Amino acid sequence: MSTADPAPLSLRQTVGITVAHLTKKFANVTVLNDVSFEVRPGEIFCLMGPSGSGKTVLLKHIVGLETPTSGQVRIGEFDASDPATRAKVRLAFVFQAGALFNSMTVYDNLALYPREHRLGDEKDIRERVMHALSILSLEKALNKMPSELSGGMKRRVAIARALVMEPQLLLYDEPTAELDPILGATIIEIIATLREHTAVTSLVVTHDRSLALSIADRVAIIMDGRIRAVGVPEDFKRTTDPVITNFLSPLIDLKHPRFKQLENDHE
Amino acid sequence: MKQFIAFCESFGSALCMLGRSACYINTLPRQFPRFIEQCYMIGYTTMPIVTILCFFIGSALAQQSGYSMENFGAKQFIGALVGLSMVRELGPVMVAILVAGRVGSAITAELASMKVYQEVDALVTMDIPPERILVLPRLAAVLVMMPVLTVIANLCGWYGGALVCQYTKSISVDSQSYFAVLKRFMTARDISDGLLKAEVFGFVVITICCHIGLSTRGGPREIGASLTKAIVTSLIFILVLDYFINEILI
Numbered sequence: 001m002s003t004a005d006p007a008p009l010s011l012r013q014t015v016g017i018t019v020a021h022l023t024k025k026f027a028n029v030t031v032l033n034d035v036s037f038e039v040r041p042g043e044i045f046c047l048m049g050p051s052g053s054g055k056t057v058l059l060k061h062i063v064g065l066e067t068p069t070s071g072q073v074r075i076g077e078f079d080a081s082d083p084a085t086r087a088k089v090r091l092a093f094v095f096q097a098g099a100l101f102n103s104m105t106v107y108d109n110l111a112l113y114p115r116e117h118r119l120g121d122e123k124d125i126r127e128r129v130m131h132a133l134s135i136l137s138l139e140k141a142l143n144k145m146p147s148e149l150s151g152g153m154k155r156r157v158a159i160a161r162a163l164v165m166e167p168q169l170l171l172y173d174e175p176t177a178e179l180d181p182i183l184g185a186t187i188i189e190i191i192a193t194l195r196e197h198t199a200v201t202s203l204v205v206t207h208d209r210s211l212a213l214s215i216a217d218r219v220a221i222i223m224d225g226r227i228r229a230v231g232v233p234e235d236f237k238r239t240t241d242p243v244i245t246n247f248l249s250p251l252i253d254l255k256h257p258r259f260k261q262l263e264n265d266h267e
Numbered sequence: 268m269k270q271f272i273a274f275c276e277s278f279g280s281a282l283c284m285l286g287r288s289a290c291y292i293n294t295l296p297r298q299f300p301r302f303i304e305q306c307y308m309i310g311y312t313t314m315p316i317v318t319i320l321c322f323f324i325g326s327a328l329a330q331q332s333g334y335s336m337e338n339f340g341a342k343q344f345i346g347a348l349v350g351l352s353m354v355r356e357l358g359p360v361m362v363a364i365l366v367a368g369r370v371g372s373a374i375t376a377e378l379a380s381m382k383v384y385q386e387v388d389a390l391v392t393m394d395i396p397p398e399r400i401l402v403l404p405r406l407a408a409v410l411v412m413m414p415v416l417t418v419i420a421n422l423c424g425w426y427g428g429a430l431v432c433q434y435t436k437s438i439s440v441d442s443q444s445y446f447a448v449l450k451r452f453m454t455a456r457d458i459s460d461g462l463l464k465a466e467v468f469g470f471v472v473i474t475i476c477c478h479i480g481l482s483t484r485g486g487p488r489e490i491g492a493s494l495t496k497a498i499v500t501s502l503i504f505i506l507v508l509d510y511f512i513n514e515i516l517i
Contacts (some may be wrong), residue, residue, distance in 0.1 A: 063392045086394040093392040099385035103377075116395045165393065 014041040014090055014201050015168045016046045017062055022071035023059055024142040024225075033055050033225040034071070038220060039218075044195050046212035049222035050247060055205045056096070057175055058222070062203065063093045075169060091169040092162030096177060097252065098154040100146040106157050107131075107142050110164045132163040134192065152183040168193070172204045176211055184208065188215055209248050222245065281478040284372045284398055288406060291399040298404050305408035309370050310415055317365055317416050318423050323355055325349055325424030329431040334436035343448060345440055349428035357459035360509055362413065363468030365500035368471040371476035374405060376499035378480025379490040385482065402477045405468065413469035414462045421461070426448065460516045467512060472501045 024032040026160050031054045039045040049055050060066040061073050064080050064205040073080035075089050097188040114120060120128070133139050146154060155175060162170055173193065176184035188208075190200040192215045195202055206212055212219050218231040221244055229236070229244060238258045239245060295302065336342045378401060380440050381387050390397050425446075432440040479497040483489050 065388055065391060086392070091391070091392065095385050095389060097385065099389040101381075101386050101389070102384070112395070113393050116393070116400070 013168060014199055016041040016201060017045075017169070017203065018072075018074040019058070019062075020072045020074070022058070022061060022073060023069050024054075024066065025069045030066055031225050032061075032068075035222070035225070035227055036071075037220050037227055037230050039201060039203055041201050042195075042199045043217040044191065044204065044215055046204045046216035046219045047207055047211050047222060048206060048209070048219060048247075051207075053222045054225040055097070055222055056173055058219045059093070059171055059203070059205050063091060063171060068259065089169060090163045090165055090167045091171065092157045092167035094155075094162050094170070094172045094175060096145070096173040096175075098158040100149075100154060100157055102146050105143050105145055106138065106149070109146070109157065110161050113161070113165050128164055132160040135163060135194075138140075147163075152179055152186075155179065155187060159187075159194075163194070166198075169198055170200045170202045172202065172206075175204060176206065183235045184211070191215060198236070213248075223247070276436070277478070279476055280482065280517050282403060283407075284478050284481065285474060287396065288398040288402045291396065291403055294399055295403060295407055297499035298400065300409055300468055301400065301404040305404045306412055308373070308515060309366065309405075313362075313365055313369050313412075313416060313420060316369060316449070317362055317420050320365065321353070321420035321423040322357065324361060324425040325353060325427030326431045327390060327434050328352055328357070328424070329428035330435065333432065333435060333440075335436065337398055340442060342438060343444060344452075345428065345432055345438065346445035346448035347452035349445075350453055352423055353421045353428075354457050354460075355455065355464075356509075356513075358417050358424060359461050359465035359468060359504060361464055362416045362420050363505045364502065366413070366469055367472045367476070367498060367505065370409075371472050372494055372498055373499050374473065374476045375480040375494050376490060379483035379493040380487075382481055382483045383486060383490060399459050401481070403453035405473050405477060409469040409473045410466060414463040417462055417465040421458075436438070446473070463516075464509065467508060468505050471508060473499050475504060506509060 006251065019037050022032050022035040023030065035054075035058060047055055047058065057066060061081055062080055064077070064083060064086060066079045074096055075085060075091065078085040078088055081211055081232065100106075101112065104112070107129060110132060111125050112126070113123045119125065130139070133142065136159060138160055139155055141149060141153060141157065149157065159172075159175075175187050175191065178185065188211050190210075191202060191204065194200060204211065204216070213236065216233055218232055219236055221228045221236075223243065228240065229239070236244065236248060239248075329345055332348050333342055336345060336348070378387075381401075387397050388403075390400070429442045429445045432438050432445050433442050476497045477504050479493050479500065483493045
């Protein structure tokens with residue numbers, strides 16, 4: 001006997017994520033290997049790891065852009081790989097490069113979601129868009145095209161576009177990458193403030209140690225497609241695991257064999 | 268064998284894209300601005316080139332047939348030859364080729380860059396199906412604009428032929444007898460067959476271009492590769508389909 005689908009979540013209901021034994025293979029390459037962890041409703045969860053460790057692929061599984069080879073990702077009670085889940089849970093994804101619609105103005109980029117989902121008349125949509133823009137101090141960029149914006153502004157517009165959706169789950173892919181320290185700090189502040197005001201569950205994929213350890217409720221470290229450790233930031237500050245310590249506070253030793261190799265190659 | 272399997276996969280995937288687009292047909296009325304924008308892109312921007320090319324195709328056809336038919340003493344039938352050739356064959360095929368080159372390439376480039384720069388992924392995460400806002404308005408627009416462009420192409424071809432017949436000394440068939448013959452041999456069926464072909468070609472071209480654009484994977488280099496693939500595939504499909512549709516219609 002099949003069980004009925006769980007009812008769609010109400011707008012203010014925050015939602016958690018459960019990743020259970022997730023494995024993803026592209027041809028013969030295993031990108032994610034038996035990954036399991038849980039993101040609790042309303043928390044800021046940071047996923048850290050070196051380049052190529054599978055962070056973005058994992059994020060794509062959560063938003064349903066990839067399907068697992070084995071294992072499962074659940075958002076609340078819903079299967080993340082089922083396209084119908086996106087109609088039941090409002091999840092917003094802030095892409096690393098912004099992924100703004102280049103043929104639309106900033107206003108139209110933000111208004112697209114409420115217009116397509118008919119969330120009110122044009123006046124309501126304008127109010128909603130202006131509110132999101134004001135939170136991120138982007139009012140002046142209203143009629144600009146994405147090509148006219150700086151990298152930091154594009155990132156903020158992408159966050160504003162996510163806010164317009166009034167998401168229950170907000171996913172950030174490297175939100176501070178390629179930004180100067182001041183802009184990076186602004187984005188960190190925005191992520192923390194948003195959670196404070198909206199209680200939205202936030203999953204942040206990042207390399208940025210200061211971001212992860214300053215705002216996260218919990219942090220996971222992924223290496224070579226496997227979860228190496230999960231814990232609160234304090235756990236990572238006093239960890240004795242040499243691999244994690246080296247990842248979080250890498251020491252540059254010019255006598256290390258890898259530099260010796262480079263020297264030899266150069267000669 | 269591998270290539271054949273890849274072709275079958277692409278064909279199936281294109282059909283799935285069409286199926287998904289058809290599911291959103293009820294959203295078309297509220298996508299009216301997008302539909303009009305696509306009509307402008309497909310119809311209005313292609314019209315000048317269709318006009319010029321088909322005028323000269325009609326002219327060249329009249330020139331060549333005038334030269335050949337004089338040997339048989341049949342040059343009074345040039346009007347029928349040019350008229351029927353334009354309506355049944357050259358008009359629909361030339362318009363389809365021009366739409367593939369002028370509009371299809373632009374569509375593939377736009378959708379491929381949207382895919383590469385994750386704009387399509389952004390739509391998916393926002394629960395806005397790409398087929399609904401990127402494919403459906405284009406398909407609807409091409410179905411409306413292809414007959415319009417084909418009628419314009421036919422008229423330009425006829426008038427191009429008529430001018431050549433009137434003002435080329437070796438032919439010297441006046442416009443009145445040119446159009447009289449054209450009218451005598453032309454039936455409504457010829458026109459409807461030509462328009463039907465144009466509809467099929469336009470629909471296939473836009474489907475191919477949208478599908479290849481949305482299937483692009485990789486980086487900016489793949490956008491160029493997709494563009495070439497879309498144009499070549501469209502041209503092959505136009506000419507192969509032309510033969511089979513002729514087989515059915517004649």
